[in-house]
Amino acid sequence: MLAVSVTGFALLQSLVTPVLSEIQANLHTDQKTVTWVLTGYLLAASICTPIVGRVGDRVGKKRVLVTVLVGLSIGSLVAGLATSIGPMIIGRVIQGVGGGVLPLAFGIVRDEFPERKIPGAVGILASLGAVGGGIGIVLAGPIVDTLGYHWLFWLPMIVTILAAIVAHAIIPESLVRTPSKISLLPALLLSTWLVCLLLALSQGGDWGWTSGRTIALTVASLAVAAAWVWVEKRSASPLIDMDMMRLPAVWTANSVALLVGFAMYAAYAFLPQFAQTPGTAGYGFGASITESGLILLPMAVTMFVVGLLSGTLVRLIGPKVVVVTGCLVSASSMAALALAHDEKWEHYLANAIIGVGVGLVLSCLSNLIVAAVPQEQTGVASGINANIRTIGGSIGAAVMAGLVTSSLLPNGLPREAGYTNGFLALAGAFVLAASVALLIPRAGRRGVEKDLTGEPEHPELGLVAAEPAAGGSPSSG
Structure with a gap:
């Protein structure tokens, strides 16, 4: 049920991305304004995620999860009924409350799962959160072609209502509470x-x-x-504990999340628009909504697969190397996209490689955060990390929009140089993320290890080690 909730939120992040041009035409607005259908959603998620995480830690994660899923449904209803750009953006802002799904899910895992299974479960949920964005872009075309773009909101509304009902019925309420006002x-x-x-x-x-x-x-x-x-x-x-934010393991992971979110969400927003640009502009593939989504499918697939395997790599080479490698892999592919504008296969390949890099980074960051804080702060800490990634996405989408639309052709389409400069900026964000990742505190091959006294090997990092299962070794996902 947690996986369904996280995936549903992630789908809503990206389902509308490939159809922004169609929404723009149907709601009679311009490209900059329609970008706020994405930016408004990310902004609302940025604000609501830490609040929801804190409320869940205080009053109960299950109760708040059900409330958030209902909020997602209401936002989908408003957006689905919208006949002008204003109500559409309002509906998307309401949907942004769903950003709280991630910290609540991580908190429930921390409270309810055996300690040895926590890293694997967190890694899977983190991967689903990232992969759902790619899947949403792929599904958008077939949904619009067969049912119309309004069903991009009706279908998630149905799913989130069902998820709220099932979550209320089967998820146990955690007894862990943080008694503090908001x-x-x-x-x-x-x-x-x-x-x-x-x-x-x-x-x-x-x-x-x-x-x-x-x-x-x-x-x-x-x-x-x-x-x-x-x-x-x-x-x-x-709302955000600045002392906790100063822990080396926390601030480095959050800084990397900000930069990766900056690049990832901007790529989600503008790669489909590049592919849909007609050849008369001198670039682009004139792709349909479905075709532009399929170009991003390799990113979603590799992101999910690598996310499942990242735990093994962390045990072998350590979390710092995994994160740095993931950032550099993504940077190289994003730089290739800045130059590769002629063949579709170049975009398929580049997107697959970006998915490898981002999958490595996100699944590893989530486990670093969950391990770094006391159990009662899991919800707010993981919420902050998801929140910072979303803030990065909000900024990235806005910066990319500014770069792409800074110079327009007579027909109103962006010039090719705008996309080139934009993709180079995203590559630079990944390089900067790799530089910050070098500052992640060094830990053992299992990410966090204990000495013979049972204390963390590096207590100054703010890391809490996972206990091994009886007769076995710690497991990481």
Whole structure:
């Protein structure tokens, strides 16, 4: 049931991505505005994910999971009924509440699973969260071709309603609680600086990067972000625990998640648009929605398969090497996409290799976070990691939109150079992520090991070691 919930949320992240151009035409809007169908969803998830994780830790993860699934259903209903771009974006923002599914699922695994099975279960859920995005892009074309784009919302609505019913019936309620109040001021400050930043990034190309509005929004974003950190550090019940964020194992994993999210979500948003560009623009494949989704299918497949195998690699070579390798593999393929604009097979191959890299990174990061914090903070800590990845995705989609649409052809389509510059920027994000990953604290081959006293081998890392099963060795997924 947890796997179904995580997959359903991930599908909603990407189902609309290949059909943004069709939504744009049907709702009579422009390319920059329709991008907020994706960006608004990611922004809402960025804000709601840590809040939902904290609420789950306090009042019960099962209860909050069911509530979040109902929220996803309501958002799908609003978006499915939308006849203009405003209600469509509102529906997608409501769906963004579903970002809380990931921390709640990780928390339930931590509370209910035998300790030796936690790494494998977390790795699988993390892989499903990433792979679902790719699968959504693949499924979007057939759904739209046979039923129409409104069914991109009706079908998830049906699935999430059923998931909420089944979750209520079969998932046990955890007895682990974190008795603390939830402050609204940090959430307000978080949402304010994110909105200011995303508006500046997405509209800077039109307004001018040195225009008064762009500079004012950027300065406001930095000022409010500083205020948010100040409030969080002094709050008796912070939304995001800044002391926890300072643990080397946590801040490095979160920094990598931010950069990988930046590149991954932007790629999801714009690779289909590149493929759908008609040949009259001088590039692109003139692909249908279904064809553009199939080009991304290799990424989803390799991401899932590698995610399942990543635990073995972590035991053999350690988590740091796995994460660095994954980032560099993805960077090389993204750089190839910046130059490979002539043949479809080049995109199939590049996307498959990107999936290998991202699959290695995401499944490993989730286990690092779950192992790094006390059990009662699993929900909020994993929520922060998912949240930071989503924030990265929000920024990445906005930056990519600004780069791609910075120069347009007379027919309104982006120039090829916009995509080239955009994909190179995403490759740079992966390289930077690899550089940050080099700072991940060194651990044993099993990721976290104990000495003969039973204490963590590296207690300064903020890591909590998993107990081996009786008569066996720890298992990692």
